[in-house]
Amino acid sequence: MATKETQTLILDTAIDLFNQFGTAKVSTNRIAIACHLSKGNVHYHFKNKESIIHSIYDRMAYEIRTEWNDEVEAPTTKDMATMFNRQLHQLWDYRFFYREMVPILATDEHLRFKFQIDRKQRLEEVTVFFKALRQHGLLKEEMSDSALDSLIVIGWVLTDNWINYIEAGKTSVNDSTLFNDEYFHYGYRLIIDLFRPYLTEQALVELSN
């Protein structure tokens, strides 16, 4: 296998194992066995488990950056739904990261700095998007920047932790049937209810279609 292919195999396998068992219970050796590679081969590509997690983060950040082209010229409530839907999919794919965010960030200073830069930038982009919604008459004009900032942070924390909230209430963790209507529709309903008092008639009509 070419280097690129081997690395992709290692990362895909690691994501799957981390999602199933948590990072603490998955060693690089276990990843190597699941890949049918020697321990030495895995170590040739990745120094240690932290380095695998760091590369997984980089892939996730890249996907966010390239897939999320928010429509800010003429945003609609449909774009809002698409944005949220995309985010929930991505959170599910990399759910181990959201389950263990603080412990993971605590062990890797460089990853933490990257994460913070990415989060800051993404929060700014989301703010631009919601301001565009307001400008285009979908959010009420009287909604202050300060109220908007608060609701964006609240929506952010809600979204990032939505899998955790649902999983903590289930009889078994990491059950792929979770990835269903309850997860998507209930989560989206909360986001809409969060912004509801500030939605204009136009937005409510759009949403009911």
Added chain:
Amino acid sequence: MATKETQTLILDTAIDLFNQFGTAKVSTNRIAIACHLSKGNVHYHFKNKESIIHSIYDRMAYEIRTEWNDEVEAPTTKDMATMFNRQLHQLWDYRFFYREMVPILATDEHLRFKFQIDRKQRLEEVTVFFKALRQHGLLKEEMSDSALDSLIVIGWVLTDNWINYIEAGKTSVNDSTLFNDEYFHYGYRLIIDLFRPYLTEQALVELSN
């Protein structure tokens, strides 16, 4: 030492180590050393690390149950602030649990069931409290039960994960200077902004005093 004292020492020490280093990096042996106890003595009281975590959860749940006497006869916005403040304090004391909630619950089925019963009950109590606020003219009468339910779940997820959100943005994790104005005041401002569209004039006057 009496049994009770020894167990308290083990739990206090474990909470401190888990908060500092995460549960994955703290063995029962490390807890024993930090307590100046033999490994055998720790195992006499607690079968394994999961059993220590389970007992820590029980203590946390007991504290919540006994300390949180929500005022539902004549609730004020001050009670809302007190409730939130108390919750943030408790979250800080047991922050390892909120950082690693899903991985912890995944390893202990009985703990998971207890957690679910407690969360359900607590969510119901919070709902009773907010309905009393509405009944006493602090939340607008036209706020529907469905909107109230949504905002309570949103507020719940926000509060449970507020430490994580703040910590993930900091240069160092587990820094006790986090336990400060930013954590309390910013968090409380978000909760108020979440409910603001539904607060009555009376509530807004109370809050500004």
